Amino acid sequence: MALSKKTKEAFLGPLNANNPVLVQILGICSALAVTVQLKPALVMGISVTIIVALSNVVIALIRKSIPMRIRIIVQLVVVAALVTIVSEVLKAFAYDVAMQLSVYIGLIITNCILMGRLEAFAMTNNVKDSLMDGLGNGLGYAMILVMVAFVRELLGSGKLLGFQVIPQWCYDHGYSNCGMMFMPAMALILVGCVIWAHRSINEENK
Amino acid sequence: MEKFYQLWKKFGKNFEQGGKLENLSSFYDAFDTFLFTPTTTSKRVGAQIHDGNDSKRTMILVVLALVPAMLFGMFNVGYQHLLATGQLAMGMTCPLFWKALGFGVLAVLPFILVTYIVGLGIEFIVAQMHHKEVEEGYLVTGFILPLILPINTPLWMVAIATAFAVIFAKEVFGGTGYNIFNVALIARAFLFFAYPTHMTGDNVFVRTAGTWGWDHVAAVDGFSGATPLGVLATSSDASLLPMRFMDAFNGLMPGCIGETCGWAILLGAILLLITGVASWKIMLSIFATAAATALLFNHFGPDTAIANYPWYMHLVTGGLMFGAVFMATDPVTSARTECGKWIYGALIGMMVIVIRVLNPGYPEGMMLAILLGNAFAPLIDWCVVRVNINKRMKRA
Numbered sequence A: 001m002a003l004s005k006k007t008k009e010a011f012l013g014p015l016n017a018n019n020p021v022l023v024q025i026l027g028i029c030s031a032l033a034v035t036v037q038l039k040p041a042l043v044m045g046i047s048v049t050i051i052v053a054l055s056n057v058v059i060a061l062i063r064k065s066i067p068m069r070i071r072i073i074v075q076l077v078v079v080a081a082l083v084t085i086v087s088e089v090l091k092a093f094a095y096d097v098a099m100q101l102s103v104y105i106g107l108i109i110t111n112c113i114l115m116g117r118l119e120a121f122a123m124t125n126n127v128k129d130s131l132m133d134g135l136g137n138g139l140g141y142a143m144i145l146v147m148v149a150f151v152r153e154l155l156g157s158g159k160l161l162g163f164q165v166i167p168q169w170c171y172d173h174g175y176s177n178c179g180m181m182f183m184p185a186m187a188l189i190l191v192g193c194v195i196w197a198h199r200s201i202n203e204e205n206k
Numbered sequence B: 001m002e003k004f005y006q007l008w009k010k011f012g013k014n015f016e017q018g019g020k021l022e023n024l025s026s027f028y029d030a031f032d033t034f035l036f037t038p039t040t041t042s043k044r045v046g047a048q049i050h051d052g053n054d055s056k057r058t059m060i061l062v063v064l065a066l067v068p069a070m071l072f073g074m075f076n077v078g079y080q081h082l083l084a085t086g087q088l089a090m091g092m093t094c095p096l097f098w099k100a101l102g103f104g105v106l107a108v109l110p111f112i113l114v115t116y117i118v119g120l121g122i123e124f125i126v127a128q129m130h131h132k133e134v135e136e137g138y139l140v141t142g143f144i145l146p147l148i149l150p151i152n153t154p155l156w157m158v159a160i161a162t163a164f165a166v167i168f169a170k171e172v173f174g175g176t177g178y179n180i181f182n183v184a185l186i187a188r189a190f191l192f193f194a195y196p197t198h199m200t201g202d203n204v205f206v207r208t209a210g211t212w213g214w215d216h217v218a219a220v221d222g223f224s225g226a227t228p229l230g231v232l233a234t235s236s237d238a239s240l241l242p243m244r245f246m247d248a249f250n251g252l253m254p255g256c257i258g259e260t261c262g263w264a265i266l267l268g269a270i271l272l273l274i275t276g277v278a279s280w281k282i283m284l285s286i287f288a289t290a291a292a293t294a295l296l297f298n299h300f301g302p303d304t305a306i307a308n309y310p311w312y313m314h315l316v317t318g319g320l321m322f323g324a325v326f327m328a329t330d331p332v333t334s335a336r337t338e339c340g341k342w343i344y345g346a347l348i349g350m351m352v353i354v355i356r357v358l359n360p361g362y363p364e365g366m367m368l369a370i371l372l373g374n375a376f377a378p379l380i381d382w383c384v385v386r387v388n389i390n391k392r393m394k395r396a
Helices: A005-015 A028-033 A038-062 A068-093 A095-101 A103-110 A112-120 A127-157 A168-172 A184-205 B002-015 B022-036 B055-084 B094-130 B138-147 B155-173 B183-194 B228-234 B245-250 B262-274 B280-300 B311-316 B320-327 B338-358 B366-395
Strands: none
Touching (some): A038 A127, A068 A095, B002 B022, B055 B094, B055 B320, B138 B183, B138 B320, B155 B183, B245 B311, B280 B311, B280 B320, B311 B320, B320 B366
16 A cells, blocks of 8 residues: 555654654643653553544544534544543553553643644544554654653663663762652753754754 | 052063073963953043953953862861861871861862863863854853862762753853853752762761772761751751851861852952952842841741751851852853842842751752842843833833
8 A cells, every 4th residue: 555645744744854742842741741761651652642643533534524613622522532541441451650640641631732633634634644644743752752761761760661771880880870860850951952953953954 | 450460570571582481481371361361451531441351351360269269178178088087186287287188189179170171171062063262151160160069979970960061051052151040050950959869968078088099097986077057957956056156167167168168258259359250239138138037037937956047157157158259149140230139139148048947958058049049130130120211211
């Protein structure tokens, strides 16, 4: 199945040139809150990807029958239903991670990326493109979360996905974990660094 | 100043071609440019006044003002070491004095080297990337940063903090003169939040282990390296006074390297005030408000040891003096309007006592108070200017 150019762009654009976190600066709040460790960040990224993709599909399916005046409410109902499902699934199969993410799973409903995609894309595009757009935006968001969480967990607690990666030898010779990594301020600075790198690379390509 | 300049020029004759110190002429030239260039001043015509005071000379004046605190800090590091290891049991002698000074110099010197190498390295790289000249702004930061650190801070942490502060507090804002926060304080704040166990507590302010493997002696039994404020923060006895006023003012007590001695800091303050580099309004405002706030807590505050700490002791312990003289007065990050300086100083003076007294987690509040003051300085200036404009509009 060859994808048309537009479909490809819908998927690849949000990964780099039109990344929701780096370029549109959306979803920063949760990016700061859940990235202390890699595992919750991964789960959060996957959850958001699934929810954006599915809600995009649902809204694209019914986009012609949604009355314009109440479209926001309809979109919210769809998103809320999906978020509730994901939240229940997480509680059933990954209870400890669900507890770590606490309110942030529920708060996906208010994540700007979701409403933004539904309004800007799913309301005016067909189902296939909307699915690709949702996947692209979700993965673009997850990518940044994983990058930030990787640095924060590695330097903050010397672990990756809960496994100790910095050997005890280093601690014996005076190395210390950086407590600053636990603070949201440092997450903001790290996101800033990623944006910095992203901009300078993209400017060179132009 | 004119007389000193004549003397200096006379001294400089030695370094000219054929003079007896010809080989050292580059040293003379370096100091000559630091201290006396540019030499151009405006003609005495009209109302304009323009002297040759550029940022380079301002910076070197601040560094000179810091020298007494640095020297005393070095001596104090050695003194505390000897005290902690029991070598002063017989009292101070001449050899022990030199041992203390030597130990301190060897212990503090690596800090200065690390801050300058890392900080200047980054400055050079950034200047190269932007094809600009290297700014002299780092001179003071690199000198002041070791003075506000505990002596036991590992050097790699100093390097990371310096790099963090220079990149994220200075270069991203546009380099020298554009930073919102005091760069040295940001480095200290980074260390404070990233490695809290290395920045506060009883074990960080006195080096009992040796320096470069020299004089590695175990501490005597019952030794505590707590600072006066550290003692107060953890004690429950409200009447406890760790030391008397003059002891604290003389500064032979545990603390960050350069912050302990009132005399040394006052010497620096006098130089800064005579040359007009620092604002006396900010200093006075900080001291006055801090004293007033402490007095308020003495009378109406909670019945804790730190709240009952006399107001005059607050002024000479911890980093209050050092911060008020050298860090809060940084012309880049402080308020610039004359009225704003009073408000800015008052905000810092009040906050430092409030943090010390009301937050048991932070025995010392000067760093956070100054950073808060830095954050509010532009707003203070804006308000002062607005008020002035409105006043004049009404008059018209």
